[in-house]
Amino acid sequence: MAEEITMAYVTEKTLTDVVRERWTDxxxxxxxxxxxxxxxxxxxxVREIEPxxxxxxTAIDFLTRTGKLCDExxxxxxxxxxxxxxSMLVDAINHRQQNGATPSTVEGPFHIADAPAVANGGNMAVxxxxxxxxxxxxxxxxxxxxxxxxxxDLWQTDGxxxxxxxxxxxxxxxxxxLYRTQGDGSYLIRTVKPxxxxxxxxxxxxxxxNRTNMSHMRPAHIHFAVEAPGYHGLVTHLFESGxxxxxxxxxxxxxxxxxxxxxxxxxxxxAPSGEIMNEPFYVVDYDFVLERxxxxxxx
Ligand SMILES: [Fe+2]
Numbered sequence: 001m002a003e004e005i006t007m008a009y010v011t012e013k014t015l016t017d018v019v020r021e022r023w024t025d026x027x028x029x030x031x032x033x034x035x036x037x038x039x040x041x042x043x044x045x046v047r048e049i050e051p052x053x054x055x056x057x058t059a060i061d062f063l064t065r066t067g068k069l070c071d072e073x074x075x076x077x078x079x080x081x082x083x084x085x086x087s088m089l090v091d092a093i094n095h096r097q098q099n100g101a102t103p104s105t106v107e108g109p110f111h112i113a114d115a116p117a118v119a120n121g122g123n124m125a126v127x128x129x130x131x132x133x134x135x136x137x138x139x140x141x142x143x144x145x146x147x148x149x150x151x152x153d154l155w156q157t158d159g160x161x162x163x164x165x166x167x168x169x170x171x172x173x174x175x176x177x178l179y180r181t182q183g184d185g186s187y188l189i190r191t192v193k194p195x196x197x198x199x200x201x202x203x204x205x206x207x208x209x210n211r212t213n214m215s216h217m218r219p220a221h222i223h224f225a226v227e228a229p230g231y232h233g234l235v236t237h238l239f240e241s242g243x244x245x246x247x248x249x250x251x252x253x254x255x256x257x258x259x260x261x262x263x264x265x266x267x268x269x270x271a272p273s274g275e276i277m278n279e280p281f282y283v284v285d286y287d288f289v290l291e292r293x294x295x296x297x298x299x
Contacts, residue, residue, distance in 0.1 A: 015043075016039070016040070016043040016047075019039050019043070020036055020039050020040060023035045023036050023039050024036055062204055062208075065204050066080060066203070066204040066205070069203045069204065072112075073112060073164070073165040074109065074165050074200075074203075075109040076109070076200075076203050076204060076205060078107070078108065078109040079108075079109045079199060079200065079203070079205045080204075080205050082106055082108060082109070082199075082250075082251035082252075082253075083199065083205060083208075083209065083250060083251060085251075085252045087106040087107075087108075087251065088105070088106055088251070088252045088253060091104055091105060091106060097291075099142060099291060100142055100289060101142060101232075101234070101289045101290060101291040102226075102234055102236060102257065102258075102288045102289045102290070103236065103255045103257055103258060104234055104235055104236050105235070105236050105237050105253040105254075105255060105258060106235075106237075106251055106252075106253045107223070107225075107235050108223065108251065108253070109165075109200075110155060110163040110164075110165055110223070111153075111155055111223065111225070112155065112164060112165070112172070112173070112176060115153050115154070115155065115173065115176045115177055115178040116173045116176070116177055116178065117177075117178045117180075118177035118178065118179055118189075120179060120180065120181075120182055120187060120188050121188040121189075121190060121273050122177070122179075122190065123190040123191070124154060124175065124176065124177030124179075124189065124190070124191050125158065125175060125190070125191045125192040128158040128159065128174070128175060128191075128192050129158055129159040129160050129192070130158050130159020130160070130192025130193055130194075130195075131159060131192055131193045131279075131280065131281060131282060132190065132191075132192060132193075132271075132277065132279065132281040132282070133190075133191050133192055133193040133194075133262065133281065133282040133283070133284065134188065134189065134190055134191075134271055134272045134273065134281065134282070134283050134284070135154075135187075135188075135189040135191065135222065135238070135283075135284045135286065136186070136187065136188045136189070136272045136283065136284070136285055136286075137186070137187065137285050137286040137287045137288070138181065138184070138185040138186045138187065138287045138288075139152070139181050139185050139187065139226055139228060139287070139288045139289075139290065140185055140287055140288070140289050140290070141231065141289070141290055141291075141292055142289060142290075142291055142292065145185075146181075146183075146184050146185025146186075147181060147185050147228040147231065147290065148181055148182065148183045148184070148185055149180055149181060149228070149229075150180070150181040150185070150187075150226060150227065150228035150231075150288075150290070151178055151179070151180055151181075151226070151227050151228075152178070152179045152180075152181070152187055152189070152224055152225075152226050152288075153176075153177075153178050153224070153225040153226075153227075154176060154177055154178075154179065154189065154191070154222060154223060154224055155175060155176040155222075155223045156175055156176075156191065156194040156221070156222040156223055157175065157194045157195060157197050157220075158174070158175050158192060158194075159192045159193065159194075159195060160195075161194075161195045161196070161197035161198075162197075163175060164176060166200070175191070175192075177189070177191075181228075188272055188273060190273065191222070193220070193240075193262060193282045194220045194221060194222055194240075195220050196217055196218060196219050196220045196243055196244065196245050197217070197218055197220075198216050198217055198218075198250075199216050199217075199218060199250050199251070201216060209250075214250070215245065215248045215250055216250050217244075217245040217248065217249075217250060218245065218249055218250055218251060218253070219239050219240060219243035219244070219245040219246045219248075219249055219254065220239065220240040220243050220262075221237040221238060221239045221240065221253075222237060222238050222284075223235075223236075223237050224236050224237065224238065224288070226288045226290065228290055230292060230293055231290040231291060231292050231293060232290060232291045232292075232293055233290075234288060234290055236258060236288075237253060237258055238258055238260050238284060238286055239254055239258055239259045239260065240259075240260070240262045241259045241260060241261050241262075246259065260284055260285075260286055261284070261285075262282045262283075262284055263282060263283045263284070263285075264280060264281075264282055265277070265280060265281050265282065265283055266280055267279050267280050269281070271283075
């Protein structure tokens with residue numbers, strides 16, 4: 001009796017279609033879309049590069065070690081997403097309508113929740129190395145309306161280029177603070193001037209960057225998360241104009257409207273806080289513009 005001839009279940013040629021077909025069996029339409037696209041593009045990637053088994057094991061090991069570096073203060077996967085430009089792509093897709101509002105940019109890997117509240121004009125850089133820097137301006141809506149009680153959550157490097165997560169010897173908080181605007185929408189922050197810094201090079205992403213000729217520097221900047229009730233929240237940076245790395249940001253985060261002057265003031269000048277400063281200092285003047293959330297349609 002002749003043996004029944006069966007088709008091989010999968011071959012190199014048919015495998016992708018077989019897998020995609022199976023991954024369509026997901027009730028959640030969005031998850032189904034995500035997973036079938038993931039299978040499609042991941043298979044295409046593997047077919048293009050044809051990794052050896054050892055190379056694939058290296059990739060798995062890389063991702064494993066990247067995950068093990070992550071904790072509540074360090075986020076190596078965000079850094080990976082940042083240097084691949086994916087963070088900025090997600091940001092761009094999610095913030096297409098700016099209408100004159102301040103543009104967003106990447107959050108980056110260094111934000112720590114629950115920043116300490118600091119009074120208007122208060123110093124968020126007590127004992128930090130660096131040159132004093134005042135940041136002042138207002139938070140407004142698109143029509144110029146001042147937003148009283150808006151919150152500005154700041155985080156940045158100290159004058160040595162280090163974030164809190166990079167100073168394990170310091171029992172934080174360090175170089176971060178939560179400010180609130182006054183009745184006229186104005187705010188006044190006292191900090192130190194950030195400096196250009198290298199992305200963390202002591203982890204897996206550093207290992208990878210070291211095998212490229214790309215810059216791993218970020219131009220000097222201060223991070224802001226600005227929120228006001230009834231308005232879309234804004235996560236952004238202010239970058240120092242004239243910074244050596246302004247056109248070569250390792251995470252592609254610079255947008256033209258976010259480049260600002262850090263005005264250097266000589267010793268003896270009056271600070272925005274009204275005090276006469278004994279040392280040179282910097283002043284940054286910037287108004288953040290938020291977009292109002294769409295009003296619910298009247299019933
Ligand atoms: Fe940063």
